[in-house]
Amino acid sequence: MNLDALSSRLIERFQHGMPLCAAPYQAMADALDCSESELLACLQGLEQSGALSRIGPVFEHRRAGASTLVALAVPAERLEQVAAQINLYPEVNHNYSREHRYNLWFVLTGPDRPHLDRLLGQIHTATGLTPLDLPMYAAYRIDLGFSLNFAVGDVP
Template structure:
């Protein structure tokens, strides 16, 4: 995909941190020397094209409560149905299919570990499938980013 200059500038400049202020998109526009409408239209175009998957914060999970990586071994014919059901839980950040015995993976967050355990138990009751619970033992911060170059 060929990205235009504003798209490249937005990705290069803000993939590792948006302005922390009341009007972040307005501040992004000021920094890039354009109008906020241009920023919003560009982000919308990238979202619609599938170039942009998410705009949002990444929290240090241990400061915001509890979380776990979980997985289910779902029969192929039930995968879509179970994935849609799992996504209805407000504690589920996202879920995705993998080619493995455990083929549906998701991240659960909640105020404490007991809450996470209750959600996992409810998911087991709802689906008839036993979740694999993989809480983080050691955090590794990988600052993944992609410089697109020539963005100024």
């Protein structure tokens, strides 16, 4: 996908944080030397093209409650149905499939570990599948940002 100049600048500048203020989109527009309406149109275009999936905070889970990585071994013919079922839980994010016996992976986040344990039980009951619970014990790198300013062959 080829990005226009505003889209590239927007991603480079704000993939690691938005302004925390009453008018964050205006503050972003000011930083990018464009109007708020241009910025919002840019964000809408990125979303419609599939280049942007969400705008929002990423919380450090130990400060915001509890979270765990979960994997399910879903029969191929049930994958779409089970993924849709899992997506009904508001505590679920980052739900995706992988090529592996454990082919559906998602993150559960909640107020505390007992809440997550209840959700894991509900998911087991609802799907008939046993969740593989993989809680994080230590974070080594959480930066999910990617530079758009590197040449082919460079290591970002």
